Every structure is written in C-alpha cells, then in structure tokens.
Amino acid sequence: MIKLTVLFFLIMFVIGTDTFLISPLIPTLQKLFDIPTEYAGWMVGAYALGYAIFALLAGPLSDGWNRKKVMFLGMVCFSVSTILCGFATGFWTMFLFRFLAGVSAAFTAPQVWASIPALFPAAKTAKVSGIVMAGLAASQAFGIPVGGLLAVNHWSYPFFTIGACSLLVAIFILYALPEMKPKQDLRTRIPIFKRYVPLLTSRIARRSFLAHFLFQCGFFAAFSFIGRWMTDRFHLSVDQVGYVMFFLGLGNIVGSFSGAYVIKMLNRFNTMVVSILVSIACFIALSHLPSVALFEGVYFFIFATMGIVFPLIMGMLNSLDPTIRGTISSLANSIMYAATALGSWFAGLVYATFNGFSAVGIFAAICFTGSLCSFIASGILTNHAKTKKDYAS
Numbered sequence: 073m074i075k076l077t078v079l080f081f082l083i084m085f086v087i088g089t090d091t092f093l094i095s096p097l098i099p100t101l102q103k104l105f106d107i108p109t110e111y112a113g114w115m116v117g118a119y120a121l122g123y124a125i126f127a128l129l130a131g132p133l134s135d136g137w138n139r140k141k142v143m144f145l146g147m148v149c150f151s152v153s154t155i156l157c158g159f160a161t162g163f164w165t166m167f168l169f170r171f172l173a174g175v176s177a178a179f180t181a182p183q184v185w186a187s188i189p190a191l192f193p194a195a196k197t198a199k200v201s202g203i204v205m206a207g208l209a210a211s212q213a214f215g216i217p218v219g220g221l222l223a224v225n226h227w228s229y230p231f232f233t234i235g236a237c238s239l240l241v242a243i244f245i246l247y248a249l250p251e252m253k254p255k256q257d258l259r260t261r262i263p264i265f266k267r268y269v270p271l272l273t274s275r276i277a278r279r280s281f282l283a284h285f286l287f288q289c290g291f292f293a294a295f296s297f298i299g300r301w302m303t304d305r306f307h308l309s310v311d312q313v314g315y316v317m318f319f320l321g322l323g324n325i326v327g328s329f330s331g332a333y334v335i336k337m338l339n340r341f342n343t344m345v346v347s348i349l350v351s352i353a354c355f356i357a358l359s360h361l362p363s364v365a366l367f368e369g370v371y372f373f374i375f376a377t378m379g380i381v382f383p384l385i386m387g388m389l390n391s392l393d394p395t396i397r398g399t400i401s402s403l404a405n406s407i408m409y410a411a412t413a414l415g416s417w418f419a420g421l422v423y424a425t426f427n428g429f430s431a432v433g434i435f436a437a438i439c440f441t442g443s444l445c446s447f448i449a450s451g452i453l454t455n456h457a458k459t460k461k462d463y464a465s
Contacts, residue, residue, distance in 0.1 A: 076191055077200055079241075079248050080184045081207040083147065086238045087177050088211030090154055091119060091412075093230055094170070098296075099303045100227050105163045113420030116296045118167040120412035122174025127406035128268075130179045139183045139190075139252035140245065146180030147242035155235030158228035174409065182401035185386055190252060197387070199332055205383040206328035210321065224309075267399045277392055279450030281407055283443045284385055287348075288408040290439025291378060293415030294355060294432055298371070301429040306364045316368055323372035327379020334380055341453045343384065347377035348444045355437040359430035388452050415439075
C-alpha cells in the first residue's frame with residue numbers, strides 16, 4: 073500500500089508542477105514572445121482548456137477501461153507534450169503544446185482519485201487522499217521553485233526536466249500499479265455522455281459542482297498572477313519568485329497533512345465555512361500589503377486552506393455515486409481546469425485594465441463567497457448519509 077501511495081503522490085507532483093509552472097515564468101515568456109498582459113493568462117489557460125474539454129470524455133471512457141493502461145499511456149503522452157513545450161518558438165506553439173499536455177493530464181490525474189477508493193480500505197481513504205493532495209502541494213513547494221531556478225539558465229529547462237521525470241513515473245506505473253479492469257455491469261455499457269445524467273439531474277450534485285467551480289475559479293485567478301504581481305510590486309526576479317512559491321507551497325503541504333485532523337475536530341461544515349471566510353479576508357487584503365514578508369504570510373494561509381478544503385471537496389463529490397467514480401473524478405477535474413482557464417483569462421483582463429492585483433483579489437473573494445453559499449445550499453456538508461440517500465433516490 074505504501075508503494076501505491078508513493079506512486080499516486082508522484083503522479084500528482086509532476087502533473088501539479090506542470091500545471092503551475094507557467095505562473096512564475098509569465099514575466100519572462102511575455103518578454104520573450106512579446107505577449108500582451110491581457111493574453112498572458114492563456115499560457116496557463118491553454119493547459120487548463122485541454123484538460124477541461126477532454127476530461128469529460130476521459131472519465132466515462134475510463135470507467136469501462138483498464139485504469140492502469142489509461143494512467144500509463146496518459147503519463148507517457150504527458151511527458152512528450154511537456155518536453156515539446158521547451159521547443160516552443162512563440163505564443164501559439166506554446167499554446168498548442170500546453171493544450172496537448174492538458175489533454176494528456178486529463179486521462180491521467182482523474183484515474184488517481186478514482187483508484188484510491190478501489191485500492192485502499194475505506195478507513196484509509198481520507199488519509200491517502202490527503203497524502204496524494206500533498207503531491208500537488210509539494211509541486212508548489214518544491215517543483216515550481218526548482219523550475220524557477222532552472223529557468224534562470226534557460227526558460228526551457230524546467231519543461232525538459234519535468235518531461236523526463238514524468239517518463240520515469242510512467243515506468244513506475246507500469247511495474248507498480250495492479251490491473252484495474254472494469255466490472256462488466258450495465259453501467260459500463262451506458263453511452264458516454266448519458267453517464268453524466270444522474271449528476272445533472274441531481275440538485276445536490278449540481279449545486280456541489282457549481283460550488284467546486286467557483287472555488288477553483290477564484291483560487292486560480294489569483295494564483296495565476298502571483299508571479300506577475302510580485303515582479304511588478306516588489307521587483308523580484310524569477311528565482312526570487314521561486315523562493316516565495318516554495319514558502320507558499322509549504323502552506324499547502326501543512327493543510328494537506330493536517331486536513332483530516334482539522335475536519336475531525338471541527339466537522340466538515342465548520343471546516344469549510346472557516347477556511348473559505350479566512351481566504352476571502354486574505355484575498356481582499358493581499359494587494360494592500362506593504363512588504364513581501366506580509367504577502368507571503370497571508371498567502372500561506374490561503375494555500376493552507378486550499379490544502380484542507382480540496383481533498384474534502386473531492387471526497388464529498390466522489391461519494392455521490394461509487395459506481396461512476398471515474399466519471400465524477402473527471403467531471404470534477406474538468407470543472408477545476410475550466411475554472412482555471414476562465415479564472416486566469418479573466419485575471420489577465422482585470423489585471424491589465426486596473427493595472428494591479430486589487431481587482432483580481434476582489435474577484436477571487438466574490439468567487440469564494442458564491443462557492444460557500446452554493447455548498448451550504450446543496451446540503452452536502454450538513455448530513456452526508458442523508459445526502460447520499462437523496463442522491464440515490
């Protein structure tokens with residue numbers, strides 16, 4: 073079981089590193105490719121767009137395929153696409169290769185979340201999910217700063233490094249992951265998009281996924297332009313931004329590992345409410361902070377709450393219907409990356425229009441407010457047993 077936990081951690085680490093890598097590189101790539109600020113967010117959004125579109129297909133398809141093969145082939149394609157990013161010659165080639173990397177990740181990452189309940193006992197699912205989420209956190213704490221340091225020598229080096237590491241992870245999948253062939257029941261013979269019908273017709277599911285979308289949209293809108301804001305406001309270099317990202321990633325790691333204990337102590341409802349309210353206050357305050365140290369401290373709390381709340385959200389969504397976990401995981405990931413694409417694009421427009429981070433922070437706070445209201449209205453936080461019974465009916 074330890075071997076599988078490490079494998080899933082590494083998968084999320086390399087995918088997470090690639091997802092967020094563009095953020096500290098935006099100032100460098102803007103100058104290199106002569107990209108206006110209002111379009112710069114699409115270097116993040118291209119990856120997210122590819123993921124969001126193809127995850128909708130990957131989820132239902134993977135429920136009828138061997139998850140091991142899907143995960144292996146997806147990781148190999150992810151490796152190749154990421155390496156190609158290092159050969160980009162302009163905005164559109166970077167957009168294309170980032171899009172293809174997102175498509176590859178769409179077939180890989182959801183398999184991790186869908187495999188955890190299938191391979192681990194129910195009592196260990198929350199703990200393993202937290203550790204796997206820590207893979208994303210570690211990608212921010214270690215992967216992105218290392219990428220920033222590599223980019224000091226040449227901007228392409230981070231892409232080559234992550235691509236090579238992804239290929240090694242693909243080999244690990246081939247030898248460590250057991251076969252996970254689908255159960256031949258009526259579910260697996262349902263047409264692809266009809267598998268989404270139970271989710272679309274459920275009030276609980278609709279409101280929960282809307283809340284998930286708003287949460288991710290607000291977070292990634294703010295996250296996409298951290299590097300640009302620190303460069304403009306505090307005149308930091310690429311490697312200095314990498315060091316700041318390292319500290320922020322530690323907050324996510326702290327949240328990921330402590331999330332299960334916080335939820336047990338406060339319960340799900342109070343954890344969600346407190347975490348989101350703290351984040352709203354932090355987003356509003358960010359642009360008014362006078363020093364890098366204060367900026368880091370406030371964003372540390374935002375990343376810590378992200379580490380606590382994200383596994384909670386994924387756990388609640390995956391519990392809606394255990395028979396279509398692949399579909400649910402892919403829809404949740406598709407929504408997350410659609411929110412990333414929309415949030416990063418809108419953040420670029422707002423940042424350029426208002427010449428600063430203040431409006432971006434307000435947008436993130438509004439999204440988090442809507443997310444909290446939608447989660448509460450769905451009922452998924454208050455009575456989980458009743459929620460599953462109502463969903464089933």
